[in-house]
Amino acid sequence: MRPSIIFFDEIDGLAPVRSSRQDQIHSSIVSTLLALMDGLDSRGEVVVIGATNRLDSIDPALRRPGRFDREFLFGLPDREARKDILKIHTRQWKPPPSEDFLDELSEKCVGYCGADIRAVCTEAALCALRRRYPQIYGTSQKLLLDVSSIAVSSCDFAAALKKMSPTSHRSAASPAKPLSPVVHLLLGGALQEILNALQRMFPHAEEGMKRKRRFTVHSLDSAVLFGVSSTSPEEACAQVFCEAKRTSPSILYIPHIQQWWDTAGPALRASFLSLLGSIPSFSPILLLATCSVSFQQLDPEIQSLFREDYGEVYVLRVPTQQERTSFFQDLILNQAAEAPPSKRKTLSQAMEVLPLAPPPPPRKMSEQEHLRLEEQEEDVLRELRLFLRNITERLSLDRRFKAFTKPVDIEEVRV
Structure with a gap:
């Protein structure tokens, strides 16, 4: 029935990678699909589309020209795209959120996809409803509400962001976290120095700062490599590198690199060095590592990965006297002096008695509906x-x- 479109959703489940550990049924399905796609002579009138979120799980034979000719990668939305998505989901609100608030909210929603942003807006509206009319959760009857009196504020979005976890952070916890306000006065200066050094030796970071876009962070922690029992540490390491290349510009993060190097076996070390060497020198992928020992005490193979004369090694300095004074002054005079928030609900605030909603009137049927x-x-x-x-x-x-x-x-x- 050409012209037509054949669409395979979640094609990785239909045509996974053929291997010796796979059953014969999947291999037969993949071979049949390859043969059928090769037999499509009128490719201009029959379009085959496949969708997946696990590109590495598809059989490589499907990705050669003549079968799936083009590949389109839909990454996570950047700051401007997140702002546009927020405008779409809040355009019917009265009053709509301001431009400044949307800018601030889009800055906080790093790593959120379109569905996550929609869920945040929905949860914020529910938080506003609970704050305005808590009575609806104490009865099973329908109450008469004044919808115009419900206004979604910044506190509702803050509560929604605390409850929501973006899809990209659910499979593995993201190591990227903002500096805590408690220690910001103590370590804020050192953090700014690290960012300045990073911009000098990694030009992609400066470009990301201009576009106000944060990079995706992939952790090579021991828990990530050794935590999955179904795959070997070498395979897990290769998957992390593949994801870093796919989502570039990105960051490969290794905490406690000396401890990680001592724990990893020779096979994992060789795989790591081989995968790292396969990345071009000007590729927008940054290797970020931390350690609790001096650079001279690291293993020689680790020292060869970072060049100290190029500024690729940063030693965290001791906080100055002024920074320590500001830290304790804020801690003692400001934070310790504030009373903890009370969790008791004041009994003086009596809930508003809401009238019951009248039953909906019967719907009048048209003449055609009566005849039907x-x-x-x-x-x-x-x-x-x-x-x-x-x-x-x-x-x-x-x-x-x-x-x-x-x-x-x-x-x-x-x-």
């Missing part, structure tokens, strides 16, 4: 008559019920 309903009733009655006629005929032919086919003699049944 009458036809449906006649059809049901006709089917019922045919059914009862069949039952009565079968009962009349049964000898056990022959007495019921004659009129009842009142004299015989009189008690």
Whole structure:
């Protein structure tokens, strides 16, 4: 029936990578699919589309030209795209959020996809409803609400962001976290120095700062490599590198690199060095590592990965006296002096008694709906008559019920 489109959703489940550990059924399905796609002569009139979020799980034979010719990668939305998505989901709100608030909110929603942003808006609206009308959760009856009195504020979005976890952070916890306000006065200066050094030796970071876009962070922690029992540490390391290349510009993060190097075996070390060497020198992928020992105490192979004369090694300095004074001054005079928030609900704030919502009026049917309903009733009655006629005929032919086919003699049944 050409012209037509054939769409395979989640094609990685239909055509996974063929291997010796796979059953013969999947291999046969993949071979059949490859043969059918090669037999499509009129490719201009039959378009085949496949969608997946696990590109590395698809059989490589499907990705060669002649089968799936083009690949489109839909990454996570950047800051401007997140702002546009927020505008779409809040355009019917009265009053709509301001531009400055949308800018601030889009800055906080790093790593959120379109569905996550929509869920945040929905949860914020529910938080505003709970804050304005908590009575609705204490009764099962329908209450009469004034929708115009419900206004979604910044506190509702803050509560929604605390409850929501973006999809990209659910599979593995992201190591990227902002500096805590408690220690910001103590370590804020050192953090700014690290960012300045990073911009000098990694030009992609400066470009990301201009576009106000944060990079995706992929962790090579021991828990990530050794935590999955179904795959070997070498395979897990290769998958992390593949994801880093796919989502570039990105960051490869290794905490406690000396401890990681001592724990990893020779095979994992060789795989790591080989995968790292396969990345071009000007590729927008940054290797970020931390350690608790000096650079000279690291293993020589680790020292060869970072060049100290190029500024690729940063030693965290001791906080200055002014930074320590500001830290303790804020800690003692400001934070410790504030009373903890009370969790008790004040009894003086009596809840507003809301009237019950009237039952909805019956919907008036049009003339066409009346005719359609009458036809449906006649059809049901006709089917019922045919059914009862069949039952009565079968009962009349049964000898056990022959007495019921004659009129009842009142004299015989009189008690």
